[in-house]
Amino acid sequence: MLLRVTDIxxxxxxxxxxxxxxxxxxxxxxxxxxxxxxGESGSGKSTLLHLIGGLDTPDAGQIVxxxxxxxxxxxxxxxxxxxxxxxxxFQQFNLIPSLRxxxxxxxxxxxxxxxxxxxxKTLTDRMGLSAQLSKYPEQLSGGQQxxxxxxxxxxxxxxxxxxxxxxxxxxxxxAATVMDLMLELVSEAGAGLLMVTHSQALASRMSRRLxxxxxxxx
Numbered sequence: 001m002l003l004r005v006t007d008i009x010x011x012x013x014x015x016x017x018x019x020x021x022x023x024x025x026x027x028x029x030x031x032x033x034x035x036x037x038x039g040e041s042g043s044g045k046s047t048l049l050h051l052i053g054g055l056d057t058p059d060a061g062q063i064v065x066x067x068x069x070x071x072x073x074x075x076x077x078x079x080x081x082x083x084x085x086x087x088x089x090f091q092q093f094n095l096i097p098s099l100r101x102x103x104x105x106x107x108x109x110x111x112x113x114x115x116x117x118x119x120x121k122t123l124t125d126r127m128g129l130s131a132q133l134s135k136y137p138e139q140l141s142g143g144q145q146x147x148x149x150x151x152x153x154x155x156x157x158x159x160x161x162x163x164x165x166x167x168x169x170x171x172x173x174x175a176a177t178v179m180d181l182m183l184e185l186v187s188e189a190g191a192g193l194l195m196v197t198h199s200q201a202l203a204s205r206m207s208r209r210l211x212x213x214x215x216x217x218x
Contacts (some may be wrong), residue, residue: 054078084112
């Protein structure tokens with residue numbers, strides 16, 4: 001088992017008082033497995049993804065990745081985890097404007113000390129980015145930029161890939177192409193994939209689906 005989430009709770013303080021976003025979530029994910037996380041806006045999908053990625057900490061519960069409880073790690077250790085073990089793809093591309101595409105793709109892997117030139121070449125070739133490597137992000141289309149973001153995430157060969165509406169800003173045809181490539185490359189890397197999506201079409205392509213409603217598994 002790659003990931004085990006047990007009885008996760010998260011509450012935020014709002015102007016109207018405490019708001020329980022997650023109220024006892026359990027899930028598991030094996031290496032090589034893909035899991036779609038679905039639910040209405042406000043159901044807690046993105047919050048759960050952020051907790052698993054170490055971008056926030058739960059109020060209670062365990063998030064165990066390869067026998068290590070992420071919830072107990074300090075900020076430095078969680079940042080190190082995101083550099084190599086866990087890769088995150090957001091709806092916003094979050095590319096570095098001042099870096100060329102080649103350097104954007106290699107950035108995460110270099111930080112993690114896991115730069116593999118052959119694997120990065122495979123990623124750029126398969127993502128159709130080989131002719132774009134000397135360009136800057138602003139010179140690329142939205143679909144191309146999302147391919148760069150996915151390639152950057154996969155470059156360190158993370159064991160767990162988290163994707164939050166990764167094709168939400170793309171048209172339907174481009175989204176389907178990008179998703180095809182991401183699923184193929186995640187499989188080749190042997191990683192587990194947990195993806196938040198509103199798209200039933202994308203969710204149907206995952207190994208399993210988990211639906212959240214009002215902070216609980218429905």
